Amino acid sequence: xxxxxxxxxxxxxxSGDFSSVELTRAYLDxxxxxxxxxxxxxxxxxxxxxxQAKAADEVRAKGDAGAFTGLPIAHKDIFCTQGVRTSCxxxxxxxxxxxxxxxxxxxxxxxxAVMLGKTNMDEFAMGSSNxxxxxxxxxxxxxxxxxxxxxxxxSAAAVAAQLAPAATGTDTGGSIRQxxxxxxxxxxxxTYGRVSRYGMVAFASSLDQGGPMTRTAEDxxxxxxxxxxxxxxxxxxxxxEVPDYTLTLxxxxxxxxxxxxxxxxxxxxxxxxxxxxxxxxxxYEALGATVKEISLPNTHLAIPAYYIIAPAxxxxxxxxxxxxxxxxxxxxxxxxxxxxxxxxGEGFGPEVKxxxxxxxxxxxxxxxxxxxxxxxQIRRLIQQDYVNALSEVDIIMGPTTPHPAFKLGEKTSDPVxxxxxxxxxxxxxxxxxxxxxxxxxxxxxxxxxLQLIGNYFAEERLLNAAHQFQQAxxxxxxxxxxx
Amino acid sequence: MALDRSDVEKIAHLARLQIAEQDIPEYTxxxxxxxxxxxxxQAVDTAEITPMAHPLDAVQRLRTDAVTEGNQRDHxxxxxxxxxxxxxxxxxxxx
Numbered sequence: 001x002x003x004x005x006x007x008x009x010x011x012x013x014x015s016g017d018f019s020s021v022e023l024t025r026a027y028l029d030x031x032x033x034x035x036x037x038x039x040x041x042x043x044x045x046x047x048x049x050x051x052q053a054k055a056a057d058e059v060r061a062k063g064d065a066g067a068f069t070g071l072p073i074a075h076k077d078i079f080c081t082q083g084v085r086t087s088c089x090x091x092x093x094x095x096x097x098x099x100x101x102x103x104x105x106x107x108x109x110x111x112x113a114v115m116l117g118k119t120n121m122d123e124f125a126m127g128s129s130n131x132x133x134x135x136x137x138x139x140x141x142x143x144x145x146x147x148x149x150x151x152x153x154x155s156a157a158a159v160a161a162q163l164a165p166a167a168t169g170t171d172t173g174g175s176i177r178q179x180x181x182x183x184x185x186x187x188x189x190x191t192y193g194r195v196s197r198y199g200m201v202a203f204a205s206s207l208d209q210g211g212p213m214t215r216t217a218e219d220x221x222x223x224x225x226x227x228x229x230x231x232x233x234x235x236x237x238x239x240x241e242v243p244d245y246t247l248t249l250x251x252x253x254x255x256x257x258x259x260x261x262x263x264x265x266x267x268x269x270x271x272x273x274x275x276x277x278x279x280x281x282x283x284y285e286a287l288g289a290t291v292k293e294i295s296l297p298n299t300h301l302a303i304p305a306y307y308i309i310a311p312a313x314x315x316x317x318x319x320x321x322x323x324x325x326x327x328x329x330x331x332x333x334x335x336x337x338x339x340x341x342x343x344x345g346e347g348f349g350p351e352v353k354x355x356x357x358x359x360x361x362x363x364x365x366x367x368x369x370x371x372x373x374x375x376x377q378i379r380r381l382i383q384q385d386y387v388n389a390l391s392e393v394d395i396i397m398g399p400t401t402p403h404p405a406f407k408l409g410e411k412t413s414d415p416v417x418x419x420x421x422x423x424x425x426x427x428x429x430x431x432x433x434x435x436x437x438x439x440x441x442x443x444x445x446x447x448x449x450l451q452l453i454g455n456y457f458a459e460e461r462l463l464n465a466a467h468q469f470q471q472a473x474x475x476x477x478x479x480x481x482x483x
Numbered sequence: 484m485a486l487d488r489s490d491v492e493k494i495a496h497l498a499r500l501q502i503a504e505q506d507i508p509e510y511t512x513x514x515x516x517x518x519x520x521x522x523x524x525q526a527v528d529t530a531e532i533t534p535m536a537h538p539l540d541a542v543q544r545l546r547t548d549a550v551t552e553g554n555q556r557d558h559x560x561x562x563x564x565x566x567x568x569x570x571x572x573x574x575x576x577x578x
Contacts (some may be wrong), residue, residue, distance in 0.1 A: 206536065238539065360498040375524060432538020456539065
């Protein structure tokens, strides 16, 4: 049962092979016995899950079941869930029981989904390894001495360890695609504005985007059907029709034009990662695609621009955590300034503090033009690179990450070396286009991710290309030893 | 651009963030290396480039100026650290 995809589980529920109560109970039991090895969940919501499963079975008995009725999933602990702790991986929100649901959560509730729990993550989604979590790092199911990636590391680990058939994630600089690559699962970051950010704790509002993390592209299409759509509660949500993403999965890839950016195949990447990605490209050629080399000449500026824009927005967004209205408050504040400074100093971890400080500096008097404005200008150059490239090709492909999963602790003392792991994912958030990672092989026994990038609103095409690859290969069906 | 201790102390004050005395050297070093990384931007001539705030150049939507939300004060204050008579409590501000 635990190797089944959402699509297969939906089939099983529809044909009465098992009930949602049985399915949910089985997953909860498995989480209870297995998750101590992976730490992929921050909270397991057993009581609510069983109530939702029972309700879903009743809906089905009445003949009112939809595509998602009774399917269990996990939510990244960045999505607000009414009546359930929403910690965002931080001591600051360890005591925060959300008074409302995020739109994404509400969409899944309306669709009849069952929430198994809330998954581990880097604190406020700031990190590439899940090591900045207040609740300790989630571990990579392929090697528990290694990181699952981040920031949606718990979601990726839970899906890879078969502790949830699918999970939600969010991606500000690669936080869906990078952990999906490192844990050998499928993940898609949709076009900026495609999925509502309402109730998704804000990190960098012009970059943040929620998306699915699943075993297969077909499951990602099912999830995105529920997640995507206009939301009046999100001021940057886009008013645009949502297609049924499952309907175009089987289209042929004959004539698909693939671009390979030469900047994504530099000498800095692990040779085995490069080899697996090249093999995947050959598979696409066998499926009828044509391949050409392209250039994204400003790629090297993406990390510098990102580490101004994201911290600047974060320092502004995180100013709301002041110890007054909700979240952590220090003991015995002597005055208001002491209350602010100590609540924030004690409530935030070191990576979050670093980014608040960088952002505050970049936005401070006299530095705005040199840093923030400059970064927004570079951002446009990066976007233009993608716009130009995607006028010549349909999909850009390359490795999701330069290396497979690294060891816990390996990069914690050097933040800049950690940031460089996001070199292939970060530029896309600046451009706002959709990107995906799918498993395409192994390097020293660790999963390798193939990244697919498309033009604005090209989610259908990405999911179609990913699905066709998964019909022809079995990389997405591999499970870690001992699972 | 390298920062020194007093820069970090000043930024931390602007951010209303307490940094423990013994951690200041490490933050100074980390922040300096991050700023060195971002300084690669300065090599690019961007004089003619319009800054980009939104990928699709979308602008904020406006709505009619009408009440759409009911008062949820009591519900929303259930998560506040200290509340009295519907007000958030903080240490005395005015002597």
